Amino acid sequence: MxxxxxxxxxxxxxxxxxxxxxxxxxxxxxxxxxxxxxxxxxxxxxxxxxxxxxxxxxxxxxxxxxxxxxxxxxxxxxxxxxxxxxxxxxxxxxxxxxxxxxxxxxxxxxxxxxxxxxxLHFDLGLLKVKELLHENTIGKICSFQVEVGQYLPDWRPNEDYREGMSAKKTLGGGVMLDLIHEFDYTNWLFGPIKSVFGKNKQISNLEIETEDISINIIETQQGVLGTISLDYLQKELSRTCKIIGDQGTIIWNYKESKVLWMTHNNIVWQEFIFTHIERNDRFVSIIKAFMDSSFNNLDERLSTVNNSIESLKMVVCAKKSNKENKFLEL
CATH class of the missing domain: 3.40.50.720 (NAD(P)-binding Rossmann-like Domain)
Known part of the structure; x- marks a missing residue:
């Protein structure tokens, strides 16, 4: 058709x-x-x-x-x-x-x-991380540190950041919804999520209505503890995920297009490098997968509405946690 x-x-x-x-x-x-x-x-x-x-x-x-x-x-x-x-x-x-x-x-x-x-479900690095976790490469997962930051005025150089969606509460802006990818892939790799404690605020001199810093502590249903840190402030893009297991460590570095891992049995960093891939390649991959999919035949990398509700719940809970100053269960 x-x-x-x-x-x-x-x-x-x-x-x-x-x-x-x-x-x-x-x-x-x-x-x-x-x-x-x-x-x-x-x-x-x-x-x-x-x-x-x-x-x-x-x-x-x-x-x-x-x-x-x-x-x-x-x-x-x-x-x-x-x-x-x-x-x-x-x-x-x-x-x-x-x-x-x-x-x-x-x-x-x-x-x-x-x-x-x-x-990001189509990022070769995160797919490699998912593969390593599936293969139990670093043993039992104990903790993770997810981080992303980039200076908001640099996102769209030809636009006034103060007038864009990111700056406006009424348009659904703010670093937590803008960078919800990090909540999403946290759930994708480590979920289901049990509880969230969040702190977020507009703290810099950016002229926006929304939060520009968000720090969150996450506990999964399996008892894994982790953090998610988001900001609109770092002049140089930073996007990483560090996973600590009881038998080793995995590091995903988005900017360097690299995954590193080391185990207790092999204390030399092994590398998976995908610098040959352009950023737009994953956007091509996701739209192609969508166009090739149907209700009964969905590429497993694609996120359904049901999947996406979980990451949205994490953000909503983190924002509510900020107001109530306590851990909240999803």
């Missing part, structure tokens, strides 16, 4: 998905964006001002939602009215657990293929 695709929202990630779909050979693509001017290089594509207008004029079987997080729920509800079977929602699924549960309910009721865009 041929794919007729509607992309809703055309910010930086929407443009990336559009270019990648075209590179994969998909041509039957329409756009929904508030500014109906077609981007340079895409003059042949039809652009509509609303989902209603698009679906009134065309029949789609695939939709990709890349609007601000706070709009995801409404956009999904609008899309679900038009019998569109394949829906990709950029992460996070929403900023509300209640909304995400409703999306999951609708997706299940109507057998919709709904995927949430956690592209």
């Amino acid at each position: 041929s794919k007729k695709i509607l992309i809703i929202g055309l910010g930086s990630i929407g443009q990336r998905h559009l270019r990648n779909l075209i590179s994969l050979g998909y041509k039957d693509i329409c756009l929904v964006r508030r500014n109906a001017n077609v981007l340079k290089g895409f003059s042949k594509l039809k652009v509509f001002k609303s989902i209603f207008e698009a679906c009134k004029n065309e029949d789609f079987n695939t939709a990709i939602i890349t609007t601000p997080t706070a709009n995801h729920f409404k956009d999904f509800l609008d899309i679900s009215n038009y019998n569109i079977q394949n829906i990709y929602i950029e992460k996070p699924v929403t900023h509300s657990v209640e909304e995400s549960l409703k999306i999951n309910e609708i997706a299940t009721q109507f057998s919709l293929n709904v995927v949430v865009g956690y592209d």
Whole structure:
């Protein structure tokens, strides 16, 4: 069956998905964006001002939602009215657990293929880490340290960071939702999660309404203890995960495209290096996997709505924990 695709929202990630779909050979693509001017290089594509207008004029079987997080729920509800079977929602699924549960309910009721865009599941380094853990390379997992930070004004150099989604509470911004990848892959590698203690605040001189620092302590159902540290502040990108087992250690370094591991029986660092992979390759991989998937045939690397609810619960619990100053169970 041929794919007729509607992309809703055309910010930086929407443009990336559009270019990648075209590179994969998909041509039957329409756009929904508030500014109906077609981007340079895409003059042949039809652009509509609303989902209603698009679906009134065309029949789609695939939709990709890349609007601000706070709009995801409404956009999904609008899309679900038009019998569109394949829906990709950029992460996070929403900023509300209640909304995400409703999306999951609708997706299940109507057998919709709904995927949430956690592209780090396609990072070769994290896939290698998952393989090493599956093989019990470092024995029983005891603890982990997850960390990511990058200076917000550098994220999108051609945009004013103060006006973007990250800076606005009403749009679902803040370092915890922006960098929810870290909560997601923590659950993916070590879950299920039992409890969270979080501290987060806006502490720097960035001109934003949202938190720019988030420090969290995590306990899994298996009794593993870990930390997740997020910030909008580090001028040089830092993104790492260190896992300590009772028989060794694994380190994933995203920036250096490298996984290192050492065991008690082999005290020499072994390396898995994937510097030949470009950042966009994993975005190509995830959108291709989505386009090749269906409700009953889903690539195991793809995140369902049900999967994504768990990481959202972690964020919501961490924010509530900050206010109540205590550990909270998921």
